[in-house]
Amino acid sequence: MPHPLTRAALTTLGAVGAAGTAAAVWGIGIERYLFTLREHQLQLLPAGARPLRVLHLSDAHMAPWQRRKQRWIAALASLKPDLIVNTGDNLGHPLGLDGIRASFGPFRGTPGVYVHGSNDHVAPSPRNPFKYFLGPSKIKTETEYLDTDLLDRYLADELGWHDLNNSVAALDVAGTALHAFGVNDAHRGWDRLGSLVEPLDRMRQTESAALTIGVTHAPYRRILDSFVDLGADAVFAGHTHGGQVRLPGVGALVANCDIPLDQARGLSTWTRADRTAPLNVSAGLGHSIYAPVRFACRPEATLITVLPRR
Template identity: 60%
Template sequence: MASSRRSALGALGSTAVAIGAVGAGAVAWGSLVERTRYTLRAFNVPVLPAGAEPVRLLHLSDLHMAPWQRDKQSWVAALAQLNPDLIVNTGDNLGHENGLSGIRAAFDPFRGTPGVYVWGSNDYFGPTPKNPMRYFGGPSTMPQRPKDLDTAGLGRYLDGIGLTALNNTAAVLDVKGTRFEFFGVDDPHRGYDRLDQAADALRTLPDEQGTDAVRIGVAHAPYRRVLDDFVDHGAGLLLAGHTHGGQVCLPGFGALVTNCDLPRQQVKGLSRWEHGEHEAYLHVSAGLGTSIYAPFRFACRPEASLLTLVPSA
């Protein structure tokens, strides 16, 4: 009997050691390897008018940039070699009070490429330590005293390289003979979105008779209320970030959380969004960074996406 107990305890001990080793390996992989395995995703999106020339749209999101992250800065800068026709930045650029220096290093090669941007909360406020288990209770909330970031300086820089702010407003860009009507909102995760203001701005855009426009809705956080409103106002493509693709995923299952009310199966990549009688393509970027207080990704590589917009069938 004693021998059987010792055998059972030995087996349990061996199992615990094995589980601990697997857990330690997963943590090491996620914190030291995968979070810097930057990946470029590519999708064809059929939203252009018949006969239009394809347009290459680079979607960047959630860099959470700190000044010492030189590998991330170099990787993003090298994407300029793709010669995108458009850039869409869906926010959370800054991950440190001095993160703007890293953003300059990453984005300077794109100077002169047209595009648009919106803010996420980490364009306003610095990161703070959080218990990651809180995300299982629902979307994260604002810490009591976050550190203010240089939002104005970031805006001046992005404006200076040729991007246009879309925070609760709209803008027209003509690219390769196609008219793009962009409209967007400030960060929905913090309740800064003003969908009525964006819709009003959309209605006041200069009209061009006989021109087939492509309408694109842009937001940082893909909350249902925002996506529904974008689709109701005629958007054919919706672009967002914020979710980090779940950041920690289980192989064969996917993301555990989305940090908003987006369905888990649409946490990243290209899908379709429907509301009422309307529908559009939805692209959610898993983003390129993490909080400096949670530098970990598992089964969810950091990413940028190149969307080739082509004529619809």
């Protein structure tokens, strides 16, 4: 008969193994399909202005066979948003644009802005997930490049969305003048913050706006600080996947950038000097095809209703 301590150890190992198996089944087979719409309200518009419905989409990491995700995103058009903010990493496969067309097609005619993540340029590759605990992921030298120009032609020419990669734009959103600026993927070092200053000044001299938004894929602190300095009334970001695997009661374990972990998902505020702006970091709609799991971190889109200030 086994010693009592041996029996206890075997029982503990069995329980741990069963819990790990259950968590894997949930994260791989169930939760990554539990698409969720988060809703918030922000009071940012001048008194008497019409409320605006802003739909924040991020990190679809689309592969052509992901029909369930494509149908869910397309159905969000029924929300009738006034503005789409897309914070990048739309593609997750060389043929991912086929799925993006199926997902975003119903939004044609809705004003929108977008920036790129690195996976809008290069295909994903297998990674050791434990390396994320050592800091932001490293850039691989051998990559499979995607057709970013074709993606841009679809988003800009067919959908009519404004490309904010190190650029600015003035929009009329449901009769409200809006200014937007953004940067290319900061995780890759493709951001050019200095290139925004003069275009923003010219745009503001030409026309005032009721609302100014800053858009980035990766919410590095230097980007968020600069966006607040540049006058963003609200900031939108993605990239973190909300940690992708979170511990209940603890939250995100990694963010793949230097943002505080308690701000790696959801609506918070970012303060720089004496100025504060709302910050929405989307946990995103997808994941790398090489890491098909989410745990305590459902895939999501965010609908933010922007109201007049009291």
